[in-house]
Amino acid sequence: MTRLWHPFTNMATVAGREFVVDRAEGVWVWTEDGQRLLDATGSLWYVNVGHGRVEIADAVREQLVKLDSYNIFNDYANRPALELADRLAGLAPVADGHVFLTPGGGDGIETAAKLARRFWAVEGAPERNHLIGRASAFHGAGGFGTTIGGIEANLQDIGPLVGGVSRVAYDSLDDLRAEIERLGSERVAAVFVEPVVGAGGVLPPPAGYIEGVAALCAETGVLFVLDEVICAFGRLGHWFAAERFGVEPDMIVFAKGVTSGYQPLGGVIAAGRLAAPFWTGDGDYFRTGQTYSGHPACCAAALVNLDIIEREGLLARSRELEGVLADALAPLTELDEVSEVRAGLGLMAAVELAPEAIGAGITVPAVFEATRAEGVITRPLGTSLGISPPLTITAEEIGLIPAAIGVAIEAVAKAGSRAG
């Protein structure tokens, strides 16, 4: 009997048959019963520097021994939180960035949504409160994030969602422009954009889309919020994906790769002009935050993680490997069961199964399971398998991914034809 209720999971399919991961090193993980697997997803898109980095563990231990935790409400601060805020503001292409720390990405999205509305309210335009998201997007499990997100299944049966939110196609600037015009730009607070849609299936933006959103926001005054929870810290080959597209968002939401998952941490980097009403003159309250905002052990982990990314040149390495990953996966499209491989923008990819294959029982869960039995962990994402390995992976190890998926598809197809 198990008591652990897993996130985003049908427990009837899992209870009593959990896949218990016991230890990890580099790009490899081991289960409790000794199976070694290639972690081709970096857990949930976050183990950017790879597993088993003792120097991050040491930094966390040292910090916990010195100061286990202390909140940063009111005038309290701790040195790692102050240093991390400085460091992130210096790295991010956000004008005069001010950093709000949260325990994770979803809380970062809630914070960004509130700040977008609150900013316009203190600017004297409280009616400017509409938020726009995109179909297929994922922005976390909070109230705002769930509503702004566009994965249909996540929106079902949870009653009325947050008001004043709408969604547009993920790949059409015209659709976004039409929605802003329909509402009137003076009513739209912000638009939320994942640089590459992650959980929705690794959907890269059409050429010019991100730049186009930035231009449209500049033209209409709508705030441009880039959700870089997956795409920052090297996933797209830069500290922030915004650099890849040459854009300067009003806010960047981050999490995951900021600590490579060694500690839970996220946040928002907000442009100085959004912070100004709260920071200057008489100032004002921004009434949000979490108990563990700015937790010193999480910030200490982030600082060492950023050191590792810098010291080992992992941004450049990611840029080199994205083509290697795309080339390695491309031959899978020769299989009848694979309709598409989406890869080449960042060290992330998706292998899409053909509808006919899925109809014939070669389903994503079945192929995922069979790939894992072959020793490679991918991630089921709707009709595709997602891939987002640590940035430390080698070209040789990348080669194991399509090999395992190919064998898995064949095995599932054979098992199906035997059963049939």
Ligand SMILES: Cc1ncc(COP(=O)(O)O)c(C=O)c1O
């Ligand atoms: C793009 C994006 N935004 C937000 C989130 C939510 O982050 P968290 O799970 O840390 O709350 C995720 C999580 O996968 C994500 O992929």
